[in-house]
Amino acid sequence: MAKPLIGTPAVAPWTPDQPIISIVDVRKAFGAFEVLKGVSLDVRKGEAICIIGPSGSGKSTLIRCINALVDVNSGSILVENQEVNDPRLDKLKLRRKVGMVFQQYNLFPHKTALQNVMMAPINVLKQDKKEVEERARALLAKVRLTGKENSYPGELSGGQQQRVAIARSLAMRPDIMLFDEVTAALDPETVKEVLVTIRELAEEGMTCLLVTHEMKFARDVADHIYFTDKGVIVEHAPPEEFFANPKDERTRTFLGQIL
Amino acid sequence: MEAVAEWGRALYETTGINLTILYDAFDQKRFISGLGMTIYLSVVSLFFSLVIGVIGAWAQGSDFKLVRWLINGFIVIFRNTPPLVQIFFFYFGLSNLLPYIEDADGMRAPLFTNVQWAIISLSLFAGAFNIEIFRSGIEAVPNSTKEAASALGYTRLGTYLYIVLPLAIRVCLPALNNNLVNLLKTTSLAYAIAVPELLYASKQIWTDAQNVPTMMVVLLFTYVALVGVLVWAMNAWERSMAIPGYGAGRAR
Ligand SMILES: Nc1ncnc2c1ncn2[C@@H]1O[C@H](COP(=O)(O)OP(=O)(O)O)[C@@H](O)[C@H]1O
Ligand SMILES: [Mg+2]
Numbered sequence: 001m002a003k004p005l006i007g008t009p010a011v012a013p014w015t016p017d018q019p020i021i022s023i024v025d026v027r028k029a030f031g032a033f034e035v036l037k038g039v040s041l042d043v044r045k046g047e048a049i050c051i052i053g054p055s056g057s058g059k060s061t062l063i064r065c066i067n068a069l070v071d072v073n074s075g076s077i078l079v080e081n082q083e084v085n086d087p088r089l090d091k092l093k094l095r096r097k098v099g100m101v102f103q104q105y106n107l108f109p110h111k112t113a114l115q116n117v118m119m120a121p122i123n124v125l126k127q128d129k130k131e132v133e134e135r136a137r138a139l140l141a142k143v144r145l146t147g148k149e150n151s152y153p154g155e156l157s158g159g160q161q162q163r164v165a166i167a168r169s170l171a172m173r174p175d176i177m178l179f180d181e182v183t184a185a186l187d188p189e190t191v192k193e194v195l196v197t198i199r200e201l202a203e204e205g206m207t208c209l210l211v212t213h214e215m216k217f218a219r220d221v222a223d224h225i226y227f228t229d230k231g232v233i234v235e236h237a238p239p240e241e242f243f244a245n246p247k248d249e250r251t252r253t254f255l256g257q258i259l
Numbered sequence: 260m261e262a263v264a265e266w267g268r269a270l271y272e273t274t275g276i277n278l279t280i281l282y283d284a285f286d287q288k289r290f291i292s293g294l295g296m297t298i299y300l301s302v303v304s305l306f307f308s309l310v311i312g313v314i315g316a317w318a319q320g321s322d323f324k325l326v327r328w329l330i331n332g333f334i335v336i337f338r339n340t341p342p343l344v345q346i347f348f349f350y351f352g353l354s355n356l357l358p359y360i361e362d363a364d365g366m367r368a369p370l371f372t373n374v375q376w377a378i379i380s381l382s383l384f385a386g387a388f389n390i391e392i393f394r395s396g397i398e399a400v401p402n403s404t405k406e407a408a409s410a411l412g413y414t415r416l417g418t419y420l421y422i423v424l425p426l427a428i429r430v431c432l433p434a435l436n437n438n439l440v441n442l443l444k445t446t447s448l449a450y451a452i453a454v455p456e457l458l459y460a461s462k463q464i465w466t467d468a469q470n471v472p473t474m475m476v477v478l479l480f481t482y483v484a485l486v487g488v489l490v491w492a493m494n495a496w497e498r499s500m501a502i503p504g505y506g507a508g509r510a511r
Contacts, residue, residue: 099410106403110426110429110500124417
């Protein structure tokens, strides 16, 4: 059974039949500019959810709310039944459950690939170094980077760096992975190697929430697709239906431009 | 040793250049102990100034306005006043306001000796600059890198110690280098409160031996050598920290 994120006795323990993430009517403004205007969304354990939408529609802001990198103004975000929008929240406990991969990889440039993967479990979780190293090597092998353990980020291609970033996040053994346009900064040749890695993760049953512009990937991998525009979710549907029969005019326009 | 003394005497007899520190045991001892004191002041102040720099730069990012305000006040005072005035302030001013203690013989003694005041004063002086230097390095670390650390569960302090500081130090090493060289040279101001460092010892020697110009040259060369060693050590440190594919290490 999952341990509570925060020690509030009122919260019922999460059970796998409930959504692992439940977002209800979340609003967020930066100054006077409202970026999220009442967003609701559910993710079940093991699902892969894709969020697509034009640039500036609030996709990054939305997924950053889930691991509390952004605090929301109102609404509720439950991760395994624990309220993220609660000042008493233990962010560390939340963040070891929710891993995140960024568009710009954001590796630590002064550490080798292996060290990047090992750092957080050792520094943050105080885990045993030998055990972490074994796990880190296995994770680098999983993302097909055996042999690159001792390379620094500056010596790796974008696609390789992004796969190190995925391994680094997985080293914390998260229950949920957030991907924010992780292939947007990559050369076309290297996009595929990263997508293959993410697809494998999703197929192994990792709960994944992805912001992406890779429509073919979304169609193949997603269990459900959400389309956002200007801070609202315009529509959502399983991929076959979403692509075959988009209901809203805004979705049709967007798909028309991108496909 | 005897050969050096022999040569020193010969030099004096043939050229009139009087290097008493080569053949006079007493002067030699004074000079070496002065050199030792300068190295001691430098190393200890350098260490504390770095500690002040690291902690101060961290506190400057504090959420508490009062903390930031205090740090900035400290920087303004120590950057905008002459180091000699600071040393006098501590040794003659502050020292008198502090309680006295009893020494081993039951005599009334000030809380800190002149050497300790010199270290305190020099550390704060160089530390104020180090805070600003570290801050410039910290500002060069992209927010996205810090955000990645947060997402991995690092606290603000953890992010600072494991990620921001190691990157910041690499960025600000040239400026740090300069400041530490300055600190080494500034130790000579401890002369003014009778700390027997290099300048103080040299002055005693040239007063007794009447070899002012000679000792001046010796003094200059000694400082050149000391700074040379420091710069060499800093450069070795910089090289050891170069990251392949990053910053200055990119070319390799
Ligand atoms: N920290 C911030 N401060 C101010 N405005 C922000 C901030 N983060 C995002 N925004 C603004 O919010 C809007 C949505 O941004 P974002 O969530 O990044 O959109 P998307 O990921 O869909 O492109 C943009 O107009 C952006 O400029
Ligand atoms: Mg975005």
